[in-house]
Amino acid sequence: MAEAKTLSEAADELEFRQMRELGELMVYRSQINKLADGEWTDKGGFSLGPLKPSLMGEDPRLPKMPEKPTLIDFFKLRFGPSKQHLLQSAALAQRNGLPEKMVLACLLHDISVIAFFRPDHGYWGAQMLEPYVDEEVSWAIRMHQALRFFPDESVGYEYPEAYAKRFGADYRVDPYIQRDYDYARNHRWYMSARQICLNDLYAFDPDVTVAVEDFEDVIGRHFRQPAEGLGNDNTPASHMWRTLRRPANAL
Numbered sequence: 001m002a003e004a005k006t007l008s009e010a011a012d013e014l015e016f017r018q019m020r021e022l023g024e025l026m027v028y029r030s031q032i033n034k035l036a037d038g039e040w041t042d043k044g045g046f047s048l049g050p051l052k053p054s055l056m057g058e059d060p061r062l063p064k065m066p067e068k069p070t071l072i073d074f075f076k077l078r079f080g081p082s083k084q085h086l087l088q089s090a091a092l093a094q095r096n097g098l099p100e101k102m103v104l105a106c107l108l109h110d111i112s113v114i115a116f117f118r119p120d121h122g123y124w125g126a127q128m129l130e131p132y133v134d135e136e137v138s139w140a141i142r143m144h145q146a147l148r149f150f151p152d153e154s155v156g157y158e159y160p161e162a163y164a165k166r167f168g169a170d171y172r173v174d175p176y177i178q179r180d181y182d183y184a185r186n187h188r189w190y191m192s193a194r195q196i197c198l199n200d201l202y203a204f205d206p207d208v209t210v211a212v213e214d215f216e217d218v219i220g221r222h223f224r225q226p227a228e229g230l231g232n233d234n235t236p237a238s239h240m241w242r243t244l245r246r247p248a249n250a251l
């Protein structure tokens with residue numbers, strides 16, 4: 001019981017802080033937000049709580065977005081500093097002489113990690129991008145998640161040392177990762193997904209700053225920016241961009 005009370009007190013405190021931050025507006029967090037912070041309980045009963053004005057629409061705590069946001073607007077106004085990983089990866093792909101389509105794939109390969117969900121980031125990222133990029137680009141982004149764990153001597157790709165440090169020397173991939181690797185290994189676009197891994201490993205330099213504007217032309221030629229704005233359009237992924245634009249909407 002003591003634990004439940006503490007959690008409930010913590011929730012009240014958080015609620016109060018958020019209300020103060022947003023005047024009288026309530027900001028609610030969904031379960032997946034709480035789970036990411038290691039918060040879980042099924043104690044305390046179920047209640048909708050008091051009906052108070054809730055945040056819907058633009059979030060006053062975040063930079064204001066244009067009415068018709070572009071991919072570059074999302075880079076500038078919603079992605080955090082770790083977007084440098086994407087930008088450096090794309091710059092490396094360009095230096096390595098990859099085709100523009102693959103430069104775009106590298107530019108967007110971890111879009112989910114840095115802006116949306118970390119778990120299963122290849123799959124989420126591909127889903128966000130599918131309506132706007134060449135099929136090969138989203139396929140490669142989906143599959144790079146699995147390929148990252150498997151070496152390919154023919155192109156000099158070794159199992160990342162960092163993974164052994166982060167996940168343990170005895171880490172073994174989940175069965176679905178093994179399954180998707182086996183599938184991708186024999187696919188005609190295998191090398192496109194592998195290229196993402198090859199231009200990914202070294203794209204973590206804290207002393208290098210790459211601007212998204214450097215890729216304005218590549219984006220212009222290979223990303224189908226909807227005229228009405230990302231999220232205002234009507235594709236199977238529009239809602240994901242709307243969520244990114246207004247991440248704390250009550251519904």
Ligand SMILES: [Fe+2]
Pocket residue numbers: 109110121144145
């Ligand atoms: Fe990745």
Ligand SMILES: [Fe+2]
Pocket residue numbers: 085109110200
């Ligand atoms: Fe990456």
